[in-house]
Amino acid sequence: MPKKGTKKGKSADDEPKEQNKLPEHLEVQRTRVVCKADAPTEGFQYAGAFAAMGIDNSVSVDKFCKNFKVMVNRLTEDDMEFDMIGIDASIANAFRRILIAEVPTMAIEKVLMVDNTSVIADEVLSHRLGLIPLDADPRLFEYISENDVPNERNTIVYKLHVSCKRGSPRLTVKSGDLEWLPEGSQLPLASPAQSGDKQKTYTSFGQSQKDIFEKPLGVKFKDITIARLGPGQAIELEVHAVKGVGKVHAKWSPVATAWYRMLPEVVFREEIRDDAAEKLVKKCPVNVFDIEDLGNGEKRAVVARPRACTLCRECVMGPTGEQVELRRVRDHFIFTIESTGALPPEVLFTEAVRNLEEKCERVISELS
Amino acid sequence: MNAPDRYERFVVPEGTKKVSYAQDTKIMNAGSFTIEREDHTVGNILRMQLHRDPNVLFAGYKLPHPLQYKINVRVHTATQSAPTQAYTQAINDLDKELESLKEAFENEKTRYDEMPKQGY
Ligand code: SF4
Numbered sequence: 001m002p003k004k005g006t007k008k009g010k011s012a013d014d015e016p017k018e019q020n021k022l023p024e025h026l027e028v029q030r031t032r033v034v035c036k037a038d039a040p041t042e043g044f045q046y047a048g049a050f051a052a053m054g055i056d057n058s059v060s061v062d063k064f065c066k067n068f069k070v071m072v073n074r075l076t077e078d079d080m081e082f083d084m085i086g087i088d089a090s091i092a093n094a095f096r097r098i099l100i101a102e103v104p105t106m107a108i109e110k111v112l113m114v115d116n117t118s119v120i121a122d123e124v125l126s127h128r129l130g131l132i133p134l135d136a137d138p139r140l141f142e143y144i145s146e147n148d149v150p151n152e153r154n155t156i157v158y159k160l161h162v163s164c165k166r167g168s169p170r171l172t173v174k175s176g177d178l179e180w181l182p183e184g185s186q187l188p189l190a191s192p193a194q195s196g197d198k199q200k201t202y203t204s205f206g207q208s209q210k211d212i213f214e215k216p217l218g219v220k221f222k223d224i225t226i227a228r229l230g231p232g233q234a235i236e237l238e239v240h241a242v243k244g245v246g247k248v249h250a251k252w253s254p255v256a257t258a259w260y261r262m263l264p265e266v267v268f269r270e271e272i273r274d275d276a277a278e279k280l281v282k283k284c285p286v287n288v289f290d291i292e293d294l295g296n297g298e299k300r301a302v303v304a305r306p307r308a309c310t311l312c313r314e315c316v317m318g319p320t321g322e323q324v325e326l327r328r329v330r331d332h333f334i335f336t337i338e339s340t341g342a343l344p345p346e347v348l349f350t351e352a353v354r355n356l357e358e359k360c361e362r363v364i365s366e367l368s
Numbered sequence: 369m370n371a372p373d374r375y376e377r378f379v380v381p382e383g384t385k386k387v388s389y390a391q392d393t394k395i396m397n398a399g400s401f402t403i404e405r406e407d408h409t410v411g412n413i414l415r416m417q418l419h420r421d422p423n424v425l426f427a428g429y430k431l432p433h434p435l436q437y438k439i440n441v442r443v444h445t446a447t448q449s450a451p452t453q454a455y456t457q458a459i460n461d462l463d464k465e466l467e468s469l470k471e472a473f474e475n476e477k478t479r480y481d482e483m484p485k486q487g488y
Contacts, residue, residue: 059420061461065468072480082476087469090412097409145375248374346477353470357463359410363403364459366386367452 028327033262035326037316080345083263084333092260092333098352099258101246104143105342106136106156108251110240112187112202117233125227129160129239130251132175133220133340138254139351140213141243150185150203156217156241157181157203160226163234171229176222178239182209187238203240220341254348256338262328264309268301270323277301280324283314307334377437380404389452398426398444399451407431411439417458423449 022030033040067086074081084092111126118125136156144154158178164171184205209217227235246253266288272280280301281289290304315324337345380386384404392398403410411429418427418441426444443451 061464061468064465068465068469068472070469070472070476072476075477075480082473088413088416090416094409094413097407102409247377346473349473350470353466353473356409356413357466357470359406360459360463360466363387363406363410363414364456367389367401367455 031330032265032327033330035311035313035316035328037313037321040328075346077344078339078341079337080339080349081334081336084260084335086331087333088331089262089333092335094356095335095349095352096258096260098355099255099337099348100253102355103254103343103348103351104138104243104245105252105254105340106134106138106141106241106243107249108132108134108158108239108241109244110242112185112238112240114187114238115234115236118227118229118235119233120227125235125237128226130249132178132224132226133342134217134241135215135220135341136213136217136241138243138342143244144242150240150242152184152205152207152209152212154242155184155203156209157185157238158219158241159186159236159238161236162229163236164229164231166232168231170231173226173229173235174222175219175224175226177226178219180217181238182217185238185240202238254340254342255345256340258335258337260333260335262330263332263334264306264311265327265329266303266306266309266315267325267327268303268323269325272301272320272323274299276320280315280320283318283320284309285312285314286310288315372435378405389455391451392444395444397447397450398442400440400442401451401455402438402440404438406439407437408439411441413462414441414455414458417462418443418454420461421445421449421454421458424454427454 021027028034064086069083069085071083071085072080073083108130111122111129113122113126116122116125120128134156141156142154144150148154158180160173160178162171162173162177184203185201187202189200189202229235244252277289277291277299281287281291286305286308288303288305288309289301292300292302294300309326311326311328313326316326337348339345339348343351381404386404388402390400390402392400408431411431415427415429418424423446424443425446426442429439429441431439441455443454445451445454
C-alpha cells in the first residue's frame with residue numbers, strides 16, 4: 001500500500017537541507033520550550049505550522065525511525081535512567097501512564113484473618129500487607145476473575161503466624177515472616193463429607209507451585225515492618241496474592257515512580273563576566289555554571305552542567321534575567337523508572353511498549 | 369456500596385463496540401470516533417499522530433467524564449482523505465513507530481550491558 005505519509009516525508013528529505021531551514025528564532029520556537037521567569041512559552045506542533053515557509057513539520061514513520069534515539073545512562077537492579085530523543089511528549093506520557101497504572105504485578109488481595117490481638121486493626125493490617133512488593137514474575141500468572149477458583153496459576157498463598165510470649169519484650173513483625181505456601185491454602189473451608197475425603201481449603205491447587213516456578217515466590221524485601229506485638233499478642237492469618245494492574249489499586253503498580261523531564265538547555269544571550277559571573281555561579285543551587293579564567297584577571301561564566309538544571313529559574317530572576325535563557329528541548333526526554341522489584345526496570349519498559357502496541361491494535365481491529 | 373465495579377474500567381459492556389464512528393452531519397470529511405474503555409494514554413498519542421498527518425485539518429480528543437470510561441476523538445480531514453482513513457493510517461504508523469522504538473531500546477540495552485566487557 002503506497003503511503004502518503006511516506007511519500008511526503010521522502011520529498012521533504014530529498015530537498016537540500018539548507019533551503020529547509022527556519023529562521024533561528026522560529027527554529028527555537030519549533031524545537032524548544034523557553035522558560036521565562038514567570039511562565040514557559042509554547043510553540044506550534046501540527047503538520048502545517050510552518051507550511052508558509054516551505055517547511056514540512058509533519059512526521060512520517062520513516063522520519064521518526066531515522067531520528068529516534070535511546071541512550072541508557074544508568075541501569076541497576078531496580079532503577080534506570082535513559083534518554084529518549086525524537087519522540088513527542090504524548091508518547092513519553094503514555095509510557096509513564098502505562099508504567100504506573102497498566103503493567104500488571106502480583107499483590108496481596110485477600111487476607112483471611114484467623115487471629116489478630118495486636119493493636120493494629122484488621123483492615124489497616126490488611127492494607128499494609130497489600131502494599132508489600134512480592135518477588136513473583138507476573139507474566140507467569142493468569143488473572144483471576146470473580147467466579148474463578150483460586151489455583152496454582154493465579155494465586156500465591158502466604159501465611160503469617162507470629163506471637164509474642166508473655167514476659168518477653170515487644171516483637172516487630174517483618175515482611176520476612178510471611179511464609180510461602182506452595183501447596184496452597186491450609187485453612188479448611190468445610191469439614192469433609194466423608195472421613196476419607198481430602199480436606200477442602202480456600203484454594204484448589206492441582207500441583208505444587210514449587211514444581212512450576214524455578215525460584216521460590218517470596219517477598220522482595222524481608223525487612224518491611226508489618227506490625228508490632230506486645231507481650232501476649234498474636235497474629236495468625238493467611239493471604240492470597242493475585243495479579244492486577246495499578247489502575248485498580250496502587251498496590252499493583254510495578255513502579256515506585258516513573259517520570260520524565262525534558263532536557264534542559266541553558267544559553268547565554270550575552271557574556272557574563274567578573275563579579276556578575278561569580279554571583280551567577282553562587283546563585284545556582286545545582287552548580288550548572290562554572291567560571292572560566294580568561295587570563296589577566298578576567299573571568300567569564302560558562303554553562304558546564306546543563307543537564308543538572310532543575311529549572312528553579314533562580315538565574316533568570318534578578319539581574320542576570322536578560323542575559324540567561326532557559327530552554328527545554330522539546331523532543332528529548334530523560335526518563336527514569338524506579339521499579340518496586342517484581343520486574344527489572346528495563347523489562348518494565350518493554351512491557352509498557354508491548355502494552356501500548358496491544359492497545360493500538362485493539363483500537364483499530366474493532367473498527368468496521 | 370454504590371462504588372462502580374472495578375472491572376467496569378476495562379471491560380467493554382456487552383452490546384457496545386470498542387470503537388464506533390459517527391459521521392458529522394454538517395461538515396464533509398469530518399466525524400468522531402468513540403473509543404470505549406480507553407483514556408488519555410491512547411487519546412493523546414492518537415491526537416499527536418493525527419496532527420502529524422498533513423491531510424488532517426483538525427484532530428482533538430476528550431474524556432467526557434472521569435467516570436465514563438471512554439474517549440471521543442474528533443477528526444476533520446481535507447477532501448483527499450477521510451477520517452476513517454486518517455485514523456487507520458495514524459494507528460498503523462503508531463504501531464510501526466512503537467515497533468522500531470522497542471527495537472532501538474533493546475539494542476541500546478544490549479549495548480549498555482556489553483559496555484563493561486569491552487573495558488569501559
Ligand atoms: S534554573 Fe536554577 S538550576 Fe537551572 S541553571 Fe538556573 S539557577 Fe541553575
